[in-house]
Amino acid sequence: MQGDETALVARAGAGDIQAFGSLAEMHGKRVYRLAYRFCWNGDDAHDIAQETFIRAFEYLRGFRQGSDFGPWLYRIAVNVCLAHRQREQRARRAALLVPVETGGAGEEELAERIAVSSRVQEEIRRLPRRQQAAVVLFELEGLSVDETARAMGCSTGSVKRHLHRARETLRRRLLDLLAGTADASGGVEVGLQSRSADDEPMVGQTAAR
Amino acid sequence: MMNLWSDRQLPGEGRDGLVAHLQPCAACRSQYAQLARVSAVLRGLDVPDPGESYGHILSTAVQERIQAAQRRSRAWALGSGMARATRLRLLVAGAVLLVGIVCVAVLRGPVGNTSAFADTLKAMAEVRTAHAVGTSHGEKTEAWLSVDHGYRIELPDRLRIGTLEATWDWDRHSNKVMIYDPEPDVMRRALAELSGTHWLAEVRPGDEYQTSDASLEGKAAKRIDIRSHEGWSATLWIDADTERVARMERSRTAGDGSPVPEDRTDFEYGVTVDPALFEFEPPAEATVVDARIGSVRGILDEALKAAEGTPIHEVTEEKVRLSRRQANWLDFDHPRRREAWYLRGVGSRREWADGGVQVRQGRTVWDLGPRGASVTETDNGPDQALAFDWLFSLKMQVFPTDRPTEVTPGERDGAPIVQVTSYFTNRLTAEVTHKTKLVLVFGLHPGRLIESSCYYDVAGEWRLGEHTRLGYPEKLPEGVFEFKPPPGVTVRDMRTGRG
Numbered sequence: 001m002q003g004d005e006t007a008l009v010a011r012a013g014a015g016d017i018q019a020f021g022s023l024a025e026m027h028g029k030r031v032y033r034l035a036y037r038f039c040w041n042g043d044d045a046h047d048i049a050q051e052t053f054i055r056a057f058e059y060l061r062g063f064r065q066g067s068d069f070g071p072w073l074y075r076i077a078v079n080v081c082l083a084h085r086q087r088e089q090r091a092r093r094a095a096l097l098v099p100v101e102t103g104g105a106g107e108e109e110l111a112e113r114i115a116v117s118s119r120v121q122e123e124i125r126r127l128p129r130r131q132q133a134a135v136v137l138f139e140l141e142g143l144s145v146d147e148t149a150r151a152m153g154c155s156t157g158s159v160k161r162h163l164h165r166a167r168e169t170l171r172r173r174l175l176d177l178l179a180g181t182a183d184a185s186g187g188v189e190v191g192l193q194s195r196s197a198d199d200e201p202m203v204g205q206t207a208a209r
Numbered sequence: 210m211m212n213l214w215s216d217r218q219l220p221g222e223g224r225d226g227l228v229a230h231l232q233p234c235a236a237c238r239s240q241y242a243q244l245a246r247v248s249a250v251l252r253g254l255d256v257p258d259p260g261e262s263y264g265h266i267l268s269t270a271v272q273e274r275i276q277a278a279q280r281r282s283r284a285w286a287l288g289s290g291m292a293r294a295t296r297l298r299l300l301v302a303g304a305v306l307l308v309g310i311v312c313v314a315v316l317r318g319p320v321g322n323t324s325a326f327a328d329t330l331k332a333m334a335e336v337r338t339a340h341a342v343g344t345s346h347g348e349k350t351e352a353w354l355s356v357d358h359g360y361r362i363e364l365p366d367r368l369r370i371g372t373l374e375a376t377w378d379w380d381r382h383s384n385k386v387m388i389y390d391p392e393p394d395v396m397r398r399a400l401a402e403l404s405g406t407h408w409l410a411e412v413r414p415g416d417e418y419q420t421s422d423a424s425l426e427g428k429a430a431k432r433i434d435i436r437s438h439e440g441w442s443a444t445l446w447i448d449a450d451t452e453r454v455a456r457m458e459r460s461r462t463a464g465d466g467s468p469v470p471e472d473r474t475d476f477e478y479g480v481t482v483d484p485a486l487f488e489f490e491p492p493a494e495a496t497v498v499d500a501r502i503g504s505v506r507g508i509l510d511e512a513l514k515a516a517e518g519t520p521i522h523e524v525t526e527e528k529v530r531l532s533r534r535q536a537n538w539l540d541f542d543h544p545r546r547r548e549a550w551y552l553r554g555v556g557s558r559r560e561w562a563d564g565g566v567q568v569r570q571g572r573t574v575w576d577l578g579p580r581g582a583s584v585t586e587t588d589n590g591p592d593q594a595l596a597f598d599w600l601f602s603l604k605m606q607v608f609p610t611d612r613p614t615e616v617t618p619g620e621r622d623g624a625p626i627v628q629v630t631s632y633f634t635n636r637l638t639a640e641v642t643h644k645t646k647l648v649l650v651f652g653l654h655p656g657r658l659i660e661s662s663c664y665y666d667v668a669g670e671w672r673l674g675e676h677t678r679l680g681y682p683e684k685l686p687e688g689v690f691e692f693k694p695p696p697g698v699t700v701r702d703m704r705t706g707r708g
Binding site: 017057117124 | 212215216217218243244247248250251252253254255256257259263264265267268269270271272274275276
């Protein structure tokens with residue numbers, strides 16, 4: 001698989017559009033998911049995904065053969081997402097539409113879920129650009145600190161700083177949603193297990209949530 | 210240590226140490242719990258699956274954009290070089306292509322041979338500039354469209370020009386000019402006007418269509434025949450070389466049962482289009498009706514101004530429309546509609562007299578009607594959909610007059626209200642208009658619309674037409690926003706990614 005990808009990248013770098021199309025097919029869904037988490041809108045996510053691949057094709061000649069294509073592509077995607085965010089802030093688009101799992105939910109529960117998701121999405125959007133990128137990549141996409149740093153083009157220390165500031169901001173702003181968690185000793189073990197260093201997902205293996 | 214844990218970088222012994230510390234320390238335990246909850250909430254945010262074929266759709270779109278860019282780049286290399294504005298136009302063309310692809314995705318049902326629509330839409334979406342001359346209703350039609358400017362449709366008795374600023378519709382017989390808000394996507398509108406994509410958009414599950422190889426003026430072509438259960442049929446020929454629509458025929462049935470043919474041929478693509486075609490100055494002595502939303506927006510502004518300092522100040526037309534429950538609603542466009550429920554953030558539910566039900570949640574719409582059930586995905590969520598209903602009804606039917614809006618404070622059941630009376634002309638058909646008086650009653654505590662009455666001028670007297678009282682229930686009945694197809698009903702899932 002890796003060998004296939006390397007060969008495709010080489011062919012695409014030489015101008016083979018079909019080979020590049022295969023790369024787009026392989027990575028398209030993942031870029032879409034990332035884009036979605038920046039804009040929370042399917043149409044915009046599709047636009048961003050297209051723009052990412054168009055740019056990637058333009059920049060492909062500068063791609064170092066032998067490097068991993070996925071993280072390189074991700075870095076372009078993050079830049080496109082951040083640029084999109086700037087444009088969006090200028091235009092301040094229409095209301096947020098919130099996708100939620102609806103299966104089996106009662107009316108009140110559904111309304112509650114929508115409200116919570118909408119609120120959290122809005123708070124993520126309010127974060128400074130780099131903090132938003134760090135949260136999306138690390139917390140939502142499940143990348144490790146190293147992978148996040150590569151995707152953002154900065155140091156791991158910088159990623160940690162962004163993450164910690166973002167978490168603190170979110171914690172402060174979402175205090176009302178977090179009510180009832182002041183004493184969650186029963187959840188400590190579960191939380192720690194789910195955060196162990198052993199189960200860090202690798203780039204390209206992020207599970208759908 | 211907690212930061213290390215948050216970053217998934219706390220090894221086993223560190224975790225033990227953290228747990229040991231958290232047990233007796235309430236402050237750290239609380240902080241930890243909140244951080245854990247933040248992470249849990251973030252992980253709970255879902256991304257809708259774009260579908261199994263998404264990678265392929267994206268790949269196709271990207272390849273086509275790259276190829277188009279390369280073609281243009283080669284063409285520009287022969288000219289004066291690539292201007293920035295031209296690059297922007299290329300992006301617009303890409304967006305148009307995207308529209309086509311989205312249409313394809315939406316229209317692609319579970320039936321195998323729906324690619325006929327995909328091919329057609331794709332062929333149409335690639336149009337950048339075009340000029341078509343043909344006949345419609347037996348008369349000559351000329352249409353121009355340009356990504357850069359808009360569209361112009363010329364009929365013997367009518368001229369329609371659409372740009373990013375507005376749509377002008379000139380009825381030459383009455384010398385009347387209607388100005389509407391622009392279509393959000395000029396190109397899409399132009400394609401609909403020019404090539405009949407709106408027919409395809411009307412295609413329902415159960416319509417018949419087939420693709421075959423054919424010949425058009427001695428050249429190989431793909432022929433697509435569509436037969437709608439709503440009574441119209443259409444045939445499209447797509448040139449095998451250019452993959453663009455070369456001819457269209459449509460036949461529908463007039464009110465008296467006679468067939469009405471429509472035929473468009475002689476498409477030219479990539480033509481140079483004169484920008485002046487898309488400029489419009491109303492002819493001398495024409496009656497001009499400006500029906501753009503901005504021109505009737507002053508009504509609520511007046512009300513808000515009059516009620517300044519009261520809670521009504523917080524009322525906007527969106528809030529009024531989007532937070533209400535309507536009962537026994539009978540409106541102009543849908544005389545069979547009997548009931549509509551709406552709750553911001555949850556969805557809408559509408560019921561019809563024939564047992565039809567439509568439930569919207571987010572972008573998903575479930576429809577149950579006499580012909581079966583369907584699930585579709587729309588561009589708009591319920592908020593936008595309902596707001597659009599209202600704006601559309603205003604736009605199409607109501608136009609302001611010179612008579613000023615009257616704002617009268619009052620009292621209803623011991624509570625303060627403000628009554629806003631506005632005067633309009635009401636366009637029932639292209640030729641028939643009525644004078645209309647609209648009375649809106651706003652409650653002030655809390656500030657929201659509670660009643661609307663519409664009066665029509667009949668022989669100089671105001672007669673009550675529609676009257677609506679709005680209720681604001683504390684709690685909706687259970688099950689209003691749940692939908693399960695009844696047993697035995699055939700369900701076609703038209704959502705993107707599921708077909």
